[in-house]
Amino acid sequence: MDKWELFMRLGFDHITDFEGFDHMLFLLALCAVYQLADWRRWLLAITFFTIGHSLTLFISGMDYLTVNADWIEFLIPVTIFMTGVSNLTKMGQNRLSKLRPILAGIFGLIHGFGFSNYFRMVMIGEDSALSAILYFTLGIEIGQVLIVLIILVLAWALFNAFSVKMRDWNLFVTGIVTGLSVVMMVETFPGF
Amino acid sequence: MRAWFLLVVVLLCSSFNAHEFYVSVFEIELHTSKKTVELGAKLFTDDLERALSEFHDTPIRMDTLSLKQGAKWLLPYLQEHILMQQEAGWATWQWVGFESDPDVTYVYLEAKNSVFKNSIPLQITVFFDQYASQVNIAHIKHNGKEKSAMFSMRQPKTVLTF
Numbered sequence: 009m010d011k012w013e014l015f016m017r018l019g020f021d022h023i024t025d026f027e028g029f030d031h032m033l034f035l036l037a038l039c040a041v042y043q044l045a046d047w048r049r050w051l052l053a054i055t056f057f058t059i060g061h062s063l064t065l066f067i068s069g070m071d072y073l074t075v076n077a078d079w080i081e082f083l084i085p086v087t088i089f090m091t092g093v094s095n096l097t098k099m100g101q102n103r104l105s106k107l108r109p110i111l112a113g114i115f116g117l118i119h120g121f122g123f124s125n126y127f128r129m130v131m132i133g134e135d136s137a138l139s140a141i142l143y144f145t146l147g148i149e150i151g152q153v154l155i156v157l158i159i160l161v162l163a164w165a166l167f168n169a170f171s172v173k174m175r176d177w178n179l180f181v182t183g184i185v186t187g188l189s190v191v192m193m194v195e196t197f198p199g200f
Numbered sequence: 201m202r203a204w205f206l207l208v209v210v211l212l213c214s215s216f217n218a219h220e221f222y223v224s225v226f227e228i229e230l231h232t233s234k235k236t237v238e239l240g241a242k243l244f245t246d247d248l249e250r251a252l253s254e255f256h257d258t259p260i261r262m263d264t265l266s267l268k269q270g271a272k273w274l275l276p277y278l279q280e281h282i283l284m285q286q287e288a289g290w291a292t293w294q295w296v297g298f299e300s301d302p303d304v305t306y307v308y309l310e311a312k313n314s315v316f317k318n319s320i321p322l323q324i325t326v327f328f329d330q331y332a333s334q335v336n337i338a339h340i341k342h343n344g345k346e347k348s349a350m351f352s353m354r355q356p357k358t359v360l361t362f
Binding site for chain 2: 009010011013014017018021022025026126129130131132133
């Protein structure tokens with residue numbers, strides 16, 4: 009295959025494999041308060057997340073700024089935990105809230121440093137770093153949209169086939185994700 | 201409902217592994233006129249130490265190896281796990297050198313008297329015995345063209361066509 013195709017596959021695999029489990033959990037927490045039909049709302053939130061992580065993936069992937077990987081691995085579950093907690097508040101459950109996309113954007117900055125740790129390992133030679141980053145990011149985006157669609161279609165099916173209520177779904181998903189994020193925070197605590 | 205919830209959490213926690221990934225990168229350049237192949241490998245140092253220690257059945261640390269010892273311990277392992285088909289049998293790797301820090305080790309090898317056809321079978325199984333999710337990536341330059349390939353447990357070999 010060509011180099012661009014390889015980097016796109018690496019991006020896609022990185023977020024959809026269990027390697028990218030923490031990013032997946034974040035998307036689950038972020039989307040727990042949305043329904044498939046609110047597509048403008050959830051699309052806005054994941055777009056802000058994308059802008060955030062693309063920015064830091066670029067500056068760290070190009071070696072302009074690097075951050076200690078141990079801290080990033082700890083901060084990623086912190087973003088999941090905070091999103092989970094926000095899902096329990098009125099603000100978090102308000103789908104019209106502007107704060108939610110903004111938070112997703114800020115948390116995206118942290119996830120981008122996480123992606124760049126992987127990217128910098130798979131990069132060898134400096135000649136085509138920029139195009140490699142672009143294709144890697146594109147692969148992440150395709151994977152991300154796929155994950156979000158699967159989550160929201162699953163939720164839609166539960167709402168319609170089993171009359172599951174939005175509130176119960178949110179509590180169920182948020183409970184699992186937030187619980188896991190605590191385990192991850194303990195396991196990744198720097199110096200532990 | 202509560203039992204299901206607990207079951208899911210326990211299952212997820214038990215299989216949870218902190219954000220780790222297992223990947224190596226190889227850059228291979230074929231020089232048709234000189235009949236040589238140059239190979240550079242970028243490997244995680246801790247994974248390499250584990251693989252070498254298991255392969256030789258003795259503990260090996262990269263920061264204690266001299267360049268010469270590098271040849272002794274690394275070359276047999278890499279020879280067995282990087283197989284590149286030439287017109288006449290597998291490429292025989294020769295030692296060039298290595299650079300190592302606590303995170304990453306670069307290893308350089310070359311093969312001489314190498315003549316290749318336009319389609320080249322390549323198999324890279326480095327660290328497959330250690331990590332089921334190991335992925336090896338290779339970029340291969342030949343006659344001004346560049347191809348890339350991915351190797352995993354599911355697909356340990358490929359045929360590159362130039």
